[in-house]
Amino acid sequence: MRPAYEFGDEVRVLRNVRNDGTYPGEATGALLIRRGSTGFVRDVGTFLQDQIIYTVHFLDSDRVVGCREEELQPADAPWIPSRFEFRDRVASRLPLAIQGRVLVQAGEIGEVIRVVRDQPGGVAYHVHFNDRNTLLVPETALIEAEHDA
Template identity: 45%
Template sequence: MEDGVRFAAGAEVRVVRNVRNDGTFYGVAKGELIVAEGDVGVVRKHGWFLQEQVIYEVFFPETGQLVGLRDVEVIDAALPFVPCRFRMLDYARLTLSLASQGELLARKGDRVQVTWIDRDLASGELSFTVKIANTEVQVPARALEDVPAEEEGSRWRRKSAAI
């Protein structure tokens, strides 16, 4: 297979994040959801954007849609899939205490803010970078839980559905 190309034609792939119309998908309003996180499709072919980004043409049999997806937006459909419960700038609670070089950074139950989301494309595992005081720390998905309902109002909300 070509360098940087992970999937051949016929491979089943799973979308790892919601894909919304950026204005280039005909017949769908800008910002509207095209493909939802977790949907499975079949690679038809691949191409390149600006000679450096792999783009897969993926067919979704359930909707009959043919969508161009970047390499970072898909994983092998056979991998275990955990939906992303948090988005950037959301708040979460730690399920464990965090320390670095013997120094306590945060305690179990502390509230942290998600600053980045990362999914390992080879394994499908999800991790988050969270802000603790003035430090950013990467933690596995199991280290975070939802903010209790009584604090739900403290969860940051996006102003635009297109983001």
Template identity: 40%
Template sequence: MSSGVPYNDLVELTSAPAFDFGEKVRANRIIRNDGTYAGREIGDILAKKGEVGYVVSIGTFLQKFYIYGVEFIESGNRVGMKREELDRVVRGGRRPAVAQELSTTIEAEPQAAASALRRSSI
């Protein structure tokens, strides 16, 4: 954001999320495990810079930030990402069939939602 306010001082929750369910995004930096990703060592790479994925969930953190659950295609990892760590691949680049399937399964069956992303062509 170009408001001159440091990102960590912003309260994103006063506006709509920057990304929607099913939207195609790209990691704009290397994302490493900070110790919160189960089954992986601290420091392991979870997403490479430039890796493409789809938003499969939207949550909040510290009552300030949106956290986007992104299912990365190449690595298969689902990683919680801040807006500043992501770039939109194509404006409005949602995949309608996948987005519709995700909306019906994301809460009830998170594994089915991840499978829907893997089944779809890239």
């Protein structure tokens, strides 16, 4: 297990970082670092002997947080911002069909399972809709799900 980043490397975080209860002075679940933010690796360590954890200093917010390797990319790598992220609740903006068969009606709620940034038409998402398979849905076909009252 060799680290991809070293002390001083500038990295970008790929998803929002929220407090898991280990960041002092902030409520559990509070947003600490917004996806797309860049910072510098200050330390490299391991967790449970099988996960590399990087201590990253995000200068804009002056926060130091731990990030897993899969949450980071080099700061100079292409970055394509996305509207939604993992676990966001979304609604279909229009009926979703495969070969003319409608699988999801407009307005149905699903959950983002994965953000796919390398699609030819732009950002797309693996979205799970209840009682159906997970579908690959372009960003343009989704809207934010309304919050429950």
